[in-house]
Amino acid sequence: MRAIKKVLGGDLKQYAMIVVLCSLIIIFNIASGGKMVTPSNFQNLLSGNAYVLILAIGMLMVIVVGHIDLAVGSVAGFVGMIVAISARDFNLPWGAAVLIGLAAGVIIGAWQGFFLAKLGIPGFITTLGGMMIFRGAVIWISKSISVPAPPELKFFGAGYLPEWGPAWTGLNNSTLLLGIIAFAAFIWMEGNGSRRKAKLTGQRGEVWPSAIKIMLIGAVIGYATYLFGSGRPGTSFPVPGLILVILIIVYHTITERTPFGRHIYAVGGNKGAAALSGVNVKKVYFLTMLNMSLLAALAGIMFIGRSTAAGPSDGTSWEMDAISAVFIGGAAVSGGIGTVRATMIGGLVMAVLNNGLMLLGVGADRTQVIKGLVLLAAVAFDVYNKTQGKSSIISRLFQKKETAAETK
Amino acid sequence: MKKLFKTALAATLSLALAISLAACTSGGRTEQPASPAASSTDSSNAAPDTSINANGFAADATIGVSLPWLGTQNWQEASDMFKNQLETAGFKAIIQAADNKVPQQQSQIESMIENGAKVIVVGPIDGSQLGTVLEKAKDAGIAVIGYDRLLENTTGVDGVVQFGSIETGRLQGQALLDGLAKVKGAGPYNIELFGGGPADPNAPNFFKGAMEILQPKIDDGALTVVSGQTDFTQCATLDWDNAKAQSRMDSILSGFYSDKEIHGVLSPNDGIARAIITASENAGQQIPVVSGLDAENESVEWVWSGRQYSTVAKPTDVLVAKTIEIIKSLQGGNGMPATDVKANNGKIDVNIYELPPVVVTKDNAKEIFANDPARMELLK
CATH class of the missing domain: 1.10.3470 (ABC transporter involved in vitamin B12 uptake, BtuC)
Structure with a gap:
């Protein structure tokens, strides 16, 4: 627990x-x-x-x-x-x-x-x-x-976001790119967070909770990318959804x-x-x-x-x-x-x-x-x-x- | 603040990157609806890949019916009839009403597409606000039939079944004139004009049709619109809301008729007609001659008892039967039936299947409702 x-x-x-x-x-x-x-x-x-x-x-x-x-x-x-x-x-x-x-x-x-x-x-x-x-x-x-x-x-x-690049991904590549960006941003934030924690407490936190968290979130992001990206060709993660995500990030930060x-x-x-x-x-x-x-x-x-x-x-x-x-x-x-x-x-x-x-x-x-x-x-x-x-x-x-x- | 800018910048940049990358390259997945390869990436998608003109579809296919709301009798009747008749014909029916909320109706139509409907019948709340979802239905190979109201501003519509709306208006105008001559003696007459909900594309046509009959009489002085309100926008009743019509009638009567008698009122439907009659009674006027539409139970009683002069029946069963006839033609692979009437909806010319409405007065009510036991019950 x-x-x-x-x-x-x-x-x-x-x-x-x-x-x-x-x-x-x-x-x-x-x-x-x-x-x-x-x-x-x-x-x-x-x-x-x-x-x-x-x-x-x-x-x-x-x-x-x-x-x-x-x-x-x-x-x-x-x-x-x-x-x-x-x-x-x-x-x-x-x-x-x-x-x-x-x-x-x-x-x-x-x-x-x-x-x-x-x-x-x-x-x-x-x-x-x-x-x-x-x-x-x-x-x-x-x-x-x-x-x-x-x-x-x-x-x-x-x-919808455009289709481009190689077709062998089987996904909408704009959606795939967004998924990769989201995952990278998450890892970067998680790293930042634990560095800050380490600075505050003066000791290095355990690595494994972070690792598990990254794996979990990675799985969620990966699945979402697959779900949104694998629709009918021409569809992707919807643009209004993307606008919403950007606003969420901005207002969460504010x-x-x-x-x-x-x-x-x-x-x-x-x-x-x-x-x-x-x-x-x-x-x-x-x-x-x-x-x-x-x-x-x-x-x-x-x-x-x-x-x-x-x-x-x-x-x-x-x-x-x-x-x-x-x-x-x-x-x-x-x-x-x-x-x-x-x-x-x-x-x-x-x-x-x-x-x-x-x-x-x-x-x-x-x-x-x-x-x-x-x-x-x-x-x-x-x-x-x-x-x-x-x-x-x-x-x-x-x-x-x-x-x-x-x-x- | 710095942190905020950083995040916002990163987010915006990623969007810009995605779009600009797309702008300078091309490729990715392409649409190949016919090939099995495409449908394998598409396997979780319920959308069918046959076009409507191909070989029809299964006799037990799903048919979606999206209605605006169940707040008036005609829509409630349509909902029950569609359910019975579609199921009797062997189809799976999804009947939904959207509570008069456009976003709700958009989502309902999307969920019908998800449910693999082969035909979607749409009685729109606002005929011009369903463009995106109807085009989505078209892309999924679904036939879209407008029910009772024109679907505007979209390419995603295959045909519209409705009563001739200008003809309906003409009938209303003529019934008002006939009633005035019969009930109120010799002219000239004082009248007022009411229109329907402006978001409903039929409403201006009803008004236009009625004015074709009334305008010449107004011009030669046989009819006087005492309030002077003769534009559709002045006379319209937002959302077909009876309460709004009643308060407009109240203020017209107190403002213009304190020393005059009102003889007749053009009303676009029965609910508004009853609101007008109630307002006139409250103002101490003799009941004016009022037109109507839809033959709602309450108004059929009023016509029978002489309070409301006339209504126009647009028998819902005829409308539903015609729609189901088209669905069966599509099911058999015969495409949309031929029709001479077309209307431009702002994007394309749409096939219109027009049906003739009938005027109901006390004199002919028994003949008209001879096959309608529920309404015959009211004529006693």
């Missing part, structure tokens, strides 16, 4: 949701007769949910800082419509239209941030207003009629490794204490809201790429999907707690549930009920553990074995 802890790191609780996710995938794969774990289904899973997961990254930061953003769906729909309209009616090249869209996202974010940070209106109310304003605006500017999106955007919303990231947690945990220790609370609020709307803009643009048109009801209730992903990932409603990684797992749990139930032919009505129950169960599980002051069921299971082994 101690060996497992050494490999995975001290806190086993964070793996509970990963276990849930993996079991869901396995259960659905068996129940659907092997239709779950196929290259095309996993490509669909990423392409079809990248926009929600991107929203969830921003939403995590907003929730950690102690607020909530109800406007993200409307903002995403509004920006998507701006991009489609500026490309169609003003004949702008798609790149310019996208830049206009992202700029609109920043301006909207600044608007929301202004009310929250400068006027001190709670985020719930600021963004409730925003939700109505931008939903109305998208219907207004579109005259409630869908507008075709520039076809180039399909690459970002549902595209929240865990930068002063700004630490400030978000500090303000969310205890605003007064953070202010007294010199954190500029207003600035943190402002930037968090700005960032959220920027990500919402990106999500909206990717969505119209996938849909090939921007519609007047785009983005309806997306905020709810993003918020549930964050809470299933274990973030606290009161703020201060939550990580990007756990949020992504939470979002994937919802995505896999949705996808698996569809493959089984379950209707939207029952799917909705099941998703609601899962959300409640996940949060109840989390809250129960906190009030009991115990570790999660999984680590408790191991705990028993461990003590049993020791008493022998």
